[in-house]
Amino acid sequence: MPEPADRRYGPAPLPQPRGPLSTAVTDALRRAPHDLPASLGADLDPADPLTDEDLQLTLFLCYELHYRGWRGVDEDWEWQPTLLGLRARAERPFEAALRRLVGSPRVPAAGVAAGLAELVAADDGPSLAATLQRRADLAQFREFVVHRSVYHLREADPHSWALPRLGGEAKAALVEIQTDEYGNGRLDRMHAELFRRTLDRLGLDTGYGAHVDAVPAVTLATNNLMSLFGLHRRLRGAVLGHLAAFEMTSSLPNRRYGNGLRRLGFDEVATRFYDEHVEADAVHEQIAAHDMCGGLVRAEPALAPDVLFGAAAGLAVDRLFAAHLLDSWAAGRSSLRAPAPTASSAVAVAPLVPPTVSLPATAPAVA
Ligand SMILES: [Fe+2]
Ligand SMILES: [Fe+2]
Numbered sequence: 290m291p292e293p294a295d296r297r298y299g300p301a302p303l304p305q306p307r308g309p310l311s312t313a314v315t316d317a318l319r320r321a322p323h324d325l326p327a328s329l330g331a332d333l334d335p336a337d338p339l340t341d342e343d344l345q346l347t348l349f350l351c352y353e354l355h356y357r358g359w360r361g362v363d364e365d366w367e368w369q370p371t372l373l374g375l376r377a378r379a380e381r382p383f384e385a386a387l388r389r390l391v392g393s394p395r396v397p398a399a400g401v402a403a404g405l406a407e408l409v410a411a412d413d414g415p416s417l418a419a420t421l422q423r424r425a426d427l428a429q430f431r432e433f434v435v436h437r438s439v440y441h442l443r444e445a446d447p448h449s450w451a452l453p454r455l456g457g458e459a460k461a462a463l464v465e466i467q468t469d470e471y472g473n474g475r476l477d478r479m480h481a482e483l484f485r486r487t488l489d490r491l492g493l494d495t496g497y498g499a500h501v502d503a504v505p506a507v508t509l510a511t512n513n514l515m516s517l518f519g520l521h522r523r524l525r526g527a528v529l530g531h532l533a534a535f536e537m538t539s540s541l542p543n544r545r546y547g548n549g550l551r552r553l554g555f556d557e558v559a560t561r562f563y564d565e566h567v568e569a570d571a572v573h574e575q576i577a578a579h580d581m582c583g584g585l586v587r588a589e590p591a592l593a594p595d596v597l598f599g600a601a602a603g604l605a606v607d608r609l610f611a612a613h614l615l616d617s618w619a620a621g622r623s624s625l626r627a628p629a630p631t632a633s634s635a636v637a638v639a640p641l642v643p644p645t646v647s648l649p650a651t652a653p654a655v656a
Contacts, residue, residue, distance in 0.1 A: 295360060311343050421545060422549040486559070502627055503630070
């Protein structure tokens with residue numbers, strides 16, 4: 290009997306709240322849409338917005354209404370004005386913290402693509418990928434996959450928000466990248482579906498949003514910043530810069546992740562998500578930097594600083610994320626807030642059709 294679609298593709302069940310604000314929001318979302326008290330979130334002043342569990346979950350709760358929604362939650366909450374007002378109050382300290390974290394990246398005379406290359410070259414974060422390749426045990430690899438599942442099960446969706454905001458060269462380049470991310474229209478090649486099989490092979494719940502409760506604020510922040518950039522037209526430069534930095538720092542780490550899984554004895558079904566990204570993102574990074582971000586700035590030169598801000602913010606939050614995992618493991622702790630749901634509660638994953646049958650030899654490489 291087929292699993293209900295909402296287990297695989299959402300909506301996910303509402304997460305457990307993590308503080309007064311997320312408690313108020315989840316309580317409200319369980320009821321019919323109504324006005325929230327104006328005082329809610331009025332005094333928001335978290336010491337560190339990027340690691341504040343209550344703030345990051347509140348943002349995630351609000352943003353998810355624009356993706357798959359939440360199970361059992363009235364869809365009219367998406368545009369409820371007082372909830373949007375609360376989201377705006379929560380976004381202000383978040384965006385301010387991102388800007389404090391990265392300052393104002395300089396746009397070099399050589400242009401925005403050169404600026405992106407400089408940011409990536411200067412990215413000296415802890416090498417999570419090297420640890421996963423060489424040393425991580427199975428429990429640690431599973432933790433990493435759990436963290437990343439929040440994004441990978443909806444891979445590419447946050448950057449798709451940019452599509453209707455663009456025209457011309459930048460739009461064509463973004464479409465080229467996104468087409469690959471979505472498997473060129475083939476369900477079994479969509480990156481989110483390849484990742485679902487990795488989760489399945491690791492014995493983890495493959496349902497959309499299954500691991501939200503398990504991941505900490507910094508993991509939610511890596512997702513929330515994509516939603517912040519994607520959902521605000523004024524930040525269209527930042528969302529493209531974020532995607533470019535993502536693609537430019539993807540190829541080698543993905544090779545390492547795949548090798549780490551092979552070291553732990555996993556097969557090609559488990560590693561395929563990572564293997565697919567090795568070559569494809571080497572292509573994507575050129576399209577992203579030169580055609581997409583370059584094209585945007587050729588059309589709208591004033592957006593160059595935003596492109597570099599988005600890239601720098603993505604890299605910086607990812608460094609915080611990597612440091613959290615490595616510090617937790619070095620201290621002998623789990624990097625998760627709670628044990629991850631396992632495959633016993635997972636949805637059925639369709640077997641991967643052998644590539645010789647499903648993939649014509651002429652199919653373009655994907656990423
Ligand atoms: Fe991808
Ligand atoms: Fe890619």
